[in-house]
Amino acid sequence: MDFSLAAEQTALRQRVISFATDQLGAKAAEHDRDETFDADGWQACAEFGVLGWPVPREYGGSGYDPLTTIIACEALGYGCVDNGLVFAIENHLWACVIYLLRHGSPEQKARLLPHLTDGSMIGAHALTEPDTGSDVLALRTTARREGEMFLLSGTKCFISNAPCADLFVVFARTADDGPAQRALSAFLVPRETPGLTIRRTISKAGLRATPMGEVGFDDCPVPAANLLGGVGAGYQIFTSTIEWERGFMAASQVGRLGRLLDTSVGYASERRQFDRPIGAFQAVSHRLADMRVRLELARLMLHKFGWLKQQGRMALLESAMLKLFVSESLLESALSAVRVHGARGYVADLPVERELRDAMGCAVYGGTSDIQRNVVAGLTGVVGAS
Ligand SMILES: Cc1cc2nc3c(=O)[nH]c(=O)nc-3n(C[C@H](O)[C@H](O)[C@H](O)COP(=O)(O)OP(=O)(O)OC[C@H]3O[C@@H](n4cnc5c(N)ncnc54)[C@H](O)[C@@H]3O)c2cc1C
Structure with a gap:
């Protein structure tokens, strides 16, 4: 068993994080306040190649394999503080483009994929x-x-x-x-x-x-x-594609878990009360330790899902468990980040309260956490579970 990334995957991860931190998210607070779509960010992502990561080269994409795509998406989620922009991209890729990739005819792919990949068409x-x-x-x-x-x-x-x-x-x-x-x-x-x-x-x-x-x-x-x-064929198409949506959408959330942890560790190390960094209080450090454990488990589940897809294997159970664990973990870790930041976690001066609001939807779209539990129970052999 090998848990290490290939050198190219590590380099890609670094490249994506640099791109996302340097070029995306500068107006995240504005877009959140005004509920506006970041068209410039979308175009920057298209030019960087994000919209074509899983798309074969013949249609203008990068043709990344599933695991490499997951590593890139996780890095985007870590580096881009505008979760709304990332979610728009995820919907485009994992709720629209993926249907064409898996079920489109050659004519449909040739007609639509180049436009969906170069950013001129939003899905x-x-x-x-x-x-x-x-x-x-x-x-x-x-x-x-x-x-x-x-x-x-x-x-x-x-x-x-x-x-x-x-x-x-x-x-x-x-x-x-x-x-x-x-x-x-x-x-x-x-x-x-x-x-x-x-x-x-x-x-x-x-x-x-x-x-x-x-x-x-x-x-x-x-x-x-x-x-x-x-x-x-619609229901069969839906049920065979939903595992891709659930699994790949979890990638950017794992990136967010990492960002929330790093931000909170940084704050807990700098903020002083009672003449010491607040991280010195066990109540705070244990909260951070739990965030670290959630991140570790979420990433292990994510990479296992990517490995299964890499092998061309089904991952209905794994994608449901992954979605359930990652979205609930994100909600918990976002709430922990708010607590670690005290009043600064609650007011809008810092983006921490936005992270909590953004995390709430993750346990609903793509099937609620209750529905994921139903899937897991059914595939675990619980009689009557649906
Ligand atoms: C941010 C966001 C983005 C979305 N984007 C899209 C999109 O792009 N396209 C799209 O088609 N939809 C989208 N949705 C809708 C989403 O897929 C649905 O909200 C979701 O499937 C749940 O449906 P519902 O809201 O009608 O809840 P309901 O199905 O009415 O469920 C209400 C409550 O009952 C529970 N419940 C229902 N049935 C069961 C059951 N059998 N067992 C246990 N509990 C159950 C649910 O877990 C939930 O707590 C989005 C939702 C959100 C929040």
């Missing part, structure tokens, strides 16, 4: 509906076939990137009867499609630099050429 993922959150199979958006077209009708909510997205991966119902698992299909829907509207933008507690919106489809004509996989 989004439209699954959740007002009445359908965790219960994916119950979604109500319909796709009615008319010749070579499908007419999409329905409403999708809480869609990250929606207000600025150019391409949506949309899940809709193509059958009224038969097995529920065969009733859904996935479509690639460009923003300019008639009948597609952003009905409203949605304001949220954290990750405020990732725009979020409600998307309406009113008899929205989508060519059959934009169907992902076949008719009725």
Whole structure:
């Protein structure tokens, strides 16, 4: 067993951290306050190659293998203090681009991937509906076939990137009867499609630099050429791709765990009370020790997930455990960071309170922690778990 990184991976990690600290996040507080998307940061990431890390070279990407991609994403999460910008990139990569990479036809890949990689096209993922959150199979958006077209009708909510997205991966119902698992299909829907509207933008507690919106489809004509996989393959596409989303999105959160730890250790070493650094008090140092343990375990789980994907193996159980542990750890460590910083952790002068707000959403999107526990219990053989 070898836990060390290759020399190129270590160098890539350093390069990404330098890029992210030097060129990203300078206006993070502003974007958080005004809920604005950092278009300049997005473009800088595109030019640095971030949007093409997992994309094969023939489509303009870097063609990194899964483990190398994970190391790069972790470094981005560590170096970029604008978690909203990183989350927008993650949605683009792991909830849109990944669907094309895994399930797109050669024609769809050639048509769309170069634009998604060079930053000119922003991707989004439209699954959740007002009445359908965790219960994916119950979604109500319909796709009615008319010749070579499908007419999409329905409403999708809480869609990250929606207000600025150019391409949506949309899940809709193509059958009224038969097995529920065969009733859904996935479509690639460009923003300019008639009948597609952003009905409203949605304001949220954290990750405020990732725009979020409600998307309406009113008899929205989508060519059959934009169907992902076949008719009725939507649920199978979703279940086989969700492990990629859960696993790879955890990478930047592990980076954030590292940043929160380093920031808190630095503060605990400098801030003095009772004539000594506050880190000298066991209550504070143990809090920091727990943050370190969470980081270590999260990184081990993350790298194991990357190794499994590297081997071309399934990782449904590992990705659910990883998502559950990392998002809950991030929430705990962000709260610890607030406590270590005292009042400065609570007021907006420092970005610590923002880290806590940003961490809250992680235990919800991509399936809540309760849903991850259901998956883990089911795959552990707990009878009746769902
Ligand atoms: C920051 C953020 C970004 C998001 N981005 C997107 C996006 O880009 N695209 C998209 O489609 N969606 C997105 N979502 C929506 C997200 O996927 C859903 O919020 C999530 O799946 C949960 O659905 P819900 O909010 O309707 O909660 P519900 O499903 O209504 O759940 C409410 C509560 O009940 C619990 N619960 C429900 N069912 C069960 C069960 N079977 N067992 C145990 N507990 C259960 C849940 O854990 C939760 O605590 C985003 C959400 C957030 C917060």
